[in-house]
Amino acid sequence: MLKDKNEQRTSISELGEFGLIKHLTKYFKIQQESTEKAIGDDAAVLEFSDKQTLVTTDLLVEGVHFDLAYMPLKHLGYKAVMVNLSDVYAMNGTATQITVSIALSNRFPLEAVEELYAGIQLACDTYKVDLIGGDTTSSTTGLLISVTALGEVTEQDVVYRNGAKPNDLLVVSGDIGGAYLGLQVLEREKQVFAANPNSQPDLEQYSYIVERQLKPEARKDIVKLLKDLEVKPTSMIDISDGLSSEILHISTQSGVGCNLYEDKIPLDPQVISTCEEFEIDATTIALSGGEDYELLFTIKQEDFPKIKANPHLTVIGHMTDKSEGINLVTRANQKIELTAQGWNSFKKD
Amino acid sequence: MLKDKNEQRTSISELGEFGLIKHLTKYFKIQQESTEKAIGDDAAVLEFSDKQTLVTTDLLVEGVHFDLAYMPLKHLGYKAVMVNLSDVYAMNGTATQITVSIALSNRFPLEAVEELYAGIQLACDTYKVDLIGGDTTSSTTGLLISVTALGEVTEQDVVYRNGAKPNDLLVVSGDIGGAYLGLQVLEREKQVFAANPNSQPDLEQYSYIVERQLKPEARKDIVKLLKDLEVKPTSMIDISDGLSSEILHISTQSGVGCNLYEDKIPLDPQVISTCEEFEIDATTIALSGGEDYELLFTIKQEDFPKIKANPHLTVIGHMTDKSEGINLVTRANQKIELTAQGWNSFKKD
Secondary structure, eight states, X not given: OOXXXXXXXXXXXXXXXXXXXXXXXXXXXXXXXXXXXXXXXXXXXXXXXXXXXXXXXXXXXXXXXXXXXXXXXXXXXXXXXXXHHHHHHTTTOEEEEEEEEEEEOTTSOHHHHHHHHHHHHHHHHHHTOEEEEEEEEEOSSSEEEEEEEEEEEOTTTOOOTTOOOTTOEEEEESOOSHHHHHHHHHHHHHHHHHHOTTOOXXXXXXXXXXXXXXXXXXXXXXXXXXXHTTOOOSEEEEOSSOHHHHHHHHHHHHTOEEEEEGGGSOOOHHHHHHHHHHTOOHHHHHHHOOOOOOEEEEEOGGGHHHHTTOTTEEXXXXXXXXXXXXXXXXXXXXXXXXXXXXXOGGGOO | OOOOTTOOOOOGGGTHHHHHHHHHHTTOOOOOTTEEEOSSSSSEEEOOTTSEEEEEEEEXXXXXXXXXXXXXXXXXXXXXXXXXXXXXXXXXXEEXXXXXXXXXXXXXXXXXXXXXXXXXXXXXXXXXXXXXXXXXXXXXXXXXXXXXXXXXXXXXXXXXXXXXXXXXXXXXXXXXXXHHHHHHHHHHHHHHHHHOTTOOOOOGGGHHHHHXXXXXXXXXXXXXXXXXXTOXXXXXXXXXXXXXXXXXXXXXXXXXXXXXXXXXXXXXXHHHHHHHHHXXXXXXXXXXXXXXXXXXXXXXXXXXXXXXXXXXXXXXXXXXXXXGOEEXXXXXXXXXXXXXXXXXXXXXX
16 A cells, blocks of 8 residues: 555557567467467467357456555465456366456556556466457546456366255365455554554554455465365355355255355354454355355265365355255254345445 | 337446346347357356357447437447447357447437347347347446457358568458448438528438448358358458548558559449539548448459459459558559558547
8 A cells, every 4th residue: 555656657558569478478378288379469269179168258347346555466466366266167177268358547557557467467377278369448537457267178077056956065266255254454554553543553463364355365275175075066066156156056056945054164263363353154155155155055965975085175065955045053942034234336335 | 219208217336237238138049059068147148169269359439439319229230249349240150149338328218228229139139149248337427338249150151461472462341431331321410400400300311321321231141152152261350430541451461552443433323423513532432431341351363253253252452562652553554552541430529
């Protein structure tokens, strides 16, 4: 939240659109065999041969999805890629290419856009994904990023949301609630800073949850882990809107019910301690927080031995007959019907 | 430019994001065999089997690319699809799917978004393209549309920008300059209306050029025509930024020179008469106007007999050795070096 007073400011209009794209993408390397032709023609040309192609897209808008007061541009670029790759992994696929379009107002100098692209490049390098196209334009206000991710998957491997069966186990990767809590910490620090611009934020004790918010990782490793364990989920989704909303998607699309056990929900110690500090209920955060980008999936009971000792995976419930409904089973052993409290950008203000 | 005072206004926030997407996409039909799974999962699943996949994306921003004062939302939706399909056709491919993401401020009621999607649907129906995904979110100001188009093409058919050879003929489809002139007419009418809100615009004599601006068509028919004529272009590009800029792309990427003949540039009579009225040079408009979405391509000389009588195609020049440069040969038979005067959104104000 400190401003570098020596920062360079080069106007983007000097470069023009073609010059800007060339400048921003010159260090990107092609890593996927399926990329025949990336940037530089009317369209990119890809070769998926016998595999199926996955396509997903997400739009991030300044003032709605992110606040540049505490979101560094490099992290933002990284995160914009992650939220899209996460959707490809949720199909049990391999992410292979992305397109990135940005609209930005003239308050952003070239150096700011370079930072954004540095984050995009880091994501591409880390996840072995090729940047194959995009569009760069001005906007009347603010910054907007539109990413489309492509991936590949064999017909045998693809996992939809609608394959869960009664008695299947409900499994989640990692832990949840951290990203939302990290946002609460950052919002609080922003207000402290607004009241006293000389204050220095000490985020040490929140490092994990702040990182979950600012630099999430898509769970490519879980897709690989499941393959190694020879477990094919019966259904899968990524957690972008909160556990509750995602369980409802899987259950309704699969035509089954679900019992989610409150005491099984994996929470990081920092989530628990921060919830105590903020005097909010950790289960509520896990159910409705969102932005964790963990994978939520169902597996057949017979696959349980293969995953049970794994520290990255937690069984949090099981699917039931549709007639039993979609429920949270509380620590007090009470059944409460789950309702989606996921985030709705249209209701924000 | 008249307001319907009885217009309904339903707030989008009532529906939420999932409800909105469901509502807007319920009448879209799947028409492509390659679409395995469209909207409703983490990612769409496509099956291109032995064909190559084409991917292109474009971003349209209110106040930069369009003005809702004279651009009806239905036309805008249609045009947003066209500008993307045009890029797929410029690869000599078949457009098959699109994703559409929109960000919109709360000044837009549901009925406005329905209009936008009616245009998108009309484009999908007319061009046999499937809507397979997207994102819908709020924005702090204005409307923004991000479209990604996918297409398919065989390895034998794909045409890049870089295949032109010396002595190839330079060919353009349709006529050019109309879209830009149509915009000038609409801008003038907007100012007249601002000065006198009771004025009724009479656009009768500008109907063709206004339609070129508001409802362009991507040249799917030209791709088919070339196939029927058994002509495979050696290079191809679509005209979005003006003839000059596109000729420079083909020439530099192919490593050749070019002679463009001023007297061969196809102009509609309405373009000529409106240029006279506005006292601007028609050649300048054709070279730098943009947004015509015609196809510009090169063919081998031996293919000339196949295209020469065709009313949709005009030979406007020929490629030369690189050392001869990229030139406009004027009516007075003077050679002038071509420079890109294409549109640059970053330089707009």
